[in-house]
Amino acid sequence: NAGVTQTPKFQVLKTGQSMTLQCAQDMNHEYMSWYRQDPGMGLRLIHYSVGAGITDQGEVPNGYNVSRSTTEDFPLRLLSAAPSQTSVYFCASRGRGNQPQHFGDGTRLSIL
């Protein structure tokens, strides 16, 4: 049981490039989320999904797109990378009801 798997673990991009951060979970969780964590700060919610085909914006959605075609996968797309998007990105999933989030180990992204 792998839990939440994020790839890649590290990535360096140039300003203006696009890329997709991958997230997969094998716990059959309906709910999945993407967060970013900036140095010395807590996590801020980017986008989330309550099930396949359903996504919604979080606190800081600008510059990011998501889709949820399957229960297992929830990719995060950076459309045109900017230095302000340099951060550590975490994907999380959880089951229904009052359940805790399960986090991946993160993707460390640098935009030059």
Place this chain on the structure above:
Amino acid sequence: SQQGEEDPQALSIQEGENATMNCSYKTSINNLQWYRQNSGRGLVHLILIRSNEREKHSGRLRVTLDTSKKSSSLLITASRAADTASYFCATDRNAGNMLTFGGGTRLMVKP
């Protein structure tokens, strides 16, 4: 904006001592959760306390919740060097997917 604010921002103690971290929040909640983050890793869930609960225990961890004061505390008893990590509180306002995190408390336990 961050719903939860942890206090203190940093805490350094000796092994065997107790560590207390506090979290304050602004709006009504459905539940409050505490997470630990080791350096370079993802967050690990510690305890979830519902809005109608006042205290919860898990091993050496004790969490309290005071909804009238909109505050929570996490107590780690008999701390160990392995407890060195950042600790975050997160509030869930509607049992949905919108967790709001505080800025965290960095705990260092010296052997």
